[in-house]
Amino acid sequence: MCYRLWILFCLFLNVNSQENITANDQNVRKKLIGGLFSEYDARLAPTTASGGSTNVSVQIFILSIDSISETNMDFSTSMYLRQSWYDSRLMYTPIEGMRSLELDSNSMLKVWIPDLHIPSEKKATVHSVTVPNKLMHVYPDGRIQYSLRISATIKCNFDLRKFPLDTQHCSVEMESYGYTTDTLRFEWDSKSVSKSKNMRIPQFFLQDLTTSQCDKTYYGVSYSCVSFEFSMKRSQGYYITQVFIPSCLIVFLSWVSFWLDIDAVPARISLGLLTVLTMTTQSAGSRNNLPKVSYLKAIDVWMASCLGFVFLALVQFAYVNVLSRVEKRRKTKTIGTIAVGRMMAGAAATQQLAKIPSKDPEAPDPPETKEEARKRSFLEPLKQLNLGKIMNADREKARNVDRISRYLFPVAFLIFNIVYWFVYVFWDPKNEPQ
Numbered sequence: 119m120c121y122r123l124w125i126l127f128c129l130f131l132n133v134n135s136q137e138n139i140t141a142n143d144q145n146v147r148k149k150l151i152g153g154l155f156s157e158y159d160a161r162l163a164p165t166t167a168s169g170g171s172t173n174v175s176v177q178i179f180i181l182s183i184d185s186i187s188e189t190n191m192d193f194s195t196s197m198y199l200r201q202s203w204y205d206s207r208l209m210y211t212p213i214e215g216m217r218s219l220e221l222d223s224n225s226m227l228k229v230w231i232p233d234l235h236i237p238s239e240k241k242a243t244v245h246s247v248t249v250p251n252k253l254m255h256v257y258p259d260g261r262i263q264y265s266l267r268i269s270a271t272i273k274c275n276f277d278l279r280k281f282p283l284d285t286q287h288c289s290v291e292m293e294s295y296g297y298t299t300d301t302l303r304f305e306w307d308s309k310s311v312s313k314s315k316n317m318r319i320p321q322f323f324l325q326d327l328t329t330s331q332c333d334k335t336y337y338g339v340s341y342s343c344v345s346f347e348f349s350m351k352r353s354q355g356y357y358i359t360q361v362f363i364p365s366c367l368i369v370f371l372s373w374v375s376f377w378l379d380i381d382a383v384p385a386r387i388s389l390g391l392l393t394v395l396t397m398t399t400q401s402a403g404s405r406n407n408l409p410k411v412s413y414l415k416a417i418d419v420w421m422a423s424c425l426g427f428v429f430l431a432l433v434q435f436a437y438v439n440v441l442s443r444v445e446k447r448r449k450t451k452t453i454g455t456i457a458v459g460r461m462m463a464g465a466a467a468t469q470q471l472a473k474i475p476s477k478d479p480e481a482p483d484p485p486e487t488k489e490e491a492r493k494r495s496f497l498e499p500l501k502q503l504n505l506g507k508i509m510n511a512d513r514e515k516a517r518n519v520d521r522i523s524r525y526l527f528p529v530a531f532l533i534f535n536i537v538y539w540f541v542y543v544f545w546d547p548k549n550e551p552q
Contacts, residue, residue: 146213146216147216147219150210150213150219151219151221151225153210154207154208154210154219154256155225155228158207158208158228158229160227160228160229160230161230162230163230163297163301163302164203164204164205164206164207164230165206166204166206171299171300171301171302171303172203172204172205172232172301172302172303173203173204173303173305174201174202174203174232174234174302174303174304174305175201175202175203175305175306175307176199176200176201176234176292176304176305176306176307176310176344177200177201177202177306177307177309177310177311177312178197178198178199178200178310178311178312178346179197179198179200179311179312179313179314180195180196180197180311180312180313180314180317181195181196181197181198181267181313181314181317182195182196182314182317183195183317183319183324183350184319184320185271186319186320186321186322186350188276188278188281188407188408188409189407189408189409191273191274191275191276191409192240192271192272192273192274193271193272193274193288194269194270194271194272195269195270195272196267196268196269197267197268197269197270198265198266198267199234199265199266199267199268200263200264200265200307201231201232201234201263201264201265202261202262202263202264202307203232203261203262204259204260204261204262205229205230205260205262206260207260208229208256208260208262209258209259209260210256210258211258212258213258217257218255218256218257218258218263219255219256219257220253220254220255221254221255221256223249223250223252225254226252226254226264229254229256229262231264232294232297232302232304233294233295233296233297233302234292234293234294234295234304235292235293235294235295236270236272236290236291236292237291237293238272238273238274238290238291239270239271239272239273240270240271240272240273241270241271242268242269242270242271243268243269243270244266244267244268245267245268245269250266251266251267252264252265252266252267253265253266272288272290274286274288274289277547277548278408278409278411278413278415279413279414279415279416279547280415280416280542280545280547281352281408281415281416281417282352282354282357282361282416282417283352283354283416283542283543284352284416285325285349285350285351285352285548286322286349286350286352287347287348287349287350287548288347288348288350289345289346289347290345290346290347291332291343291344291345292304292343292344292345293332293334293341293342293343293344294341294342294343295341297341297342298339298340298341299333299340299341299342302342303342304342304343304344305331305344306329306331306344310329310346311327311329311346311348313327319350321352321353321356322350322351322352322353323350323351323352323353324348324349324350325348325349325350325351326347326348326349327346327347327348328346328347328348329344329345329346329347330344330345330346330347331343331344331345332344332345357417361400361404361417361420362420364400365397365400365420365421365424366424368393368396368397368400368424368428369393369397369424369427369428369531371389371393372389372390372393372427372428372431372432373431373523373524373527373528374389375389375390375431375432375434375435376431376434376520376523376524376527377520377524380438380439380442380516380517380520381442383439386435386439387435390428390431390432390435391432393428393431393432394425394428394429394432397421397424397425397428398425400421401421401422401424401425404417404421405417405418405421416542419538420538423534423538427527427530427531430527431523431527434519434523437519438516438519438520441515441516441519442516
């Protein structure tokens with residue numbers, strides 16, 4: 119019984135001791151914050167012992183890059199923006215058990231903060247669920263660690279000359295809005311820019327992340343600036359399956375017309391018009407999500423060439439059809455001439471027979487007159503004329519055009535593909551003017 123009472127008494131003393139420590143800790147923080155900000159003026163930038171500018175170290179942790187829009191020439195990103203600098207006015211004596219002084223959002227308003235801004239930013243928000251996503255830690259030596267989570271839509275001038283085989287380079291600059299380099303300087307931290315391991319970019323592969331110093335001069339006044347650039351290589355899987363392969367199949371389909379008979383006019387017309395209209399629709403659809411730029415894009419070259427191939431296939435049929443109809447008219451005219459000649463020859467022969475008196479069968483034939491010789495010389499070529507051979511020779515001209523087209527069009531399309539892919543795969547327009 120006495121043992122249990124002793125345990126309860128010890129637990130009671132331990133609880134009271136912990137409450138006193140917590141109460142003393144809160145009182146220490148309260149007195150410390152009150153002492154730091156009693157004479158602190160947030161309107162003034164901190165000054166160094168040597169009187170130089172305040173150096174602010176910048177670090178960025180990218181959570182995601184999404185909503186990349188070629189039409190609006192921008193992208194959306196969510197990131198942690200971290201800044202660190204020294205303010206001698208906030209130095210305090212280290213307290214045992216307290217690594218740094220953590221300030222809430224109300225106390226942050228009393229501290230001077232660098233005026234960092236992003237010139238290429240279109241819109242941005244600081245997350246505030248469930249409280250403003252900001253933190254500020256003040257260390258005994260006066261170092262301030264400031265971090266906030268923001269989501270921003272940032273402008274990026276996309277170069278679409280190789281689209282969709284392109285690699286985009288987006289640069290984000292951050293600079294001081296009002297403080298000159300005499301007062302404030304930004305510099306990258308040792309861990310300047312990093313990204314989440316689970317970050318994925320739709321239709322792109324993130325490649326390089328580079329940082330640089332980009333101090334600006336406006337009206338003869340210098341302002342500190344830091345920038346980072348990242349490269350995104352576009353994934354071609356979607357465009358190969360949805361654009362390149364279907365357009366190739368449409369071009370192949372237009373070549374079926376060369377294997378149809380020259381007299382199958384309805385089938386060849388329907389096939390030619392179908393491929394031309396389908397190619398036009400696909401070409402218009404591939405440009406729906408692209409801006410109206412002044413230069414020629416790789417997708418424009420591909421679509422225009424494929425449309426040209428199917429259009430030439432339709433023109434080829436028109437030429438074959440016209441050639442066939444010309445030969446038909448020529449044959450009709452030739453047959454008519456032959457028929458008229460035969461009728462005239464038959465009538466002349468009948469008249470001559472009527473004029474010749476009956477004679478003895480054993481009597482010798484009279485000598486041939488000049489008129490009879492002239493008629494015989496006129497009718498002899500007509501008798502020797504082979505109409506079937508003429509018709510077959512004339513149709514061969516139209517058929518030969520189809521035979522040549524069966525090989526000419528695929529070879530031309532193959533050469534175009536070799537040149538197209540060689541140029542746009544190895545060409546780098548990064549350093550060339552648009």
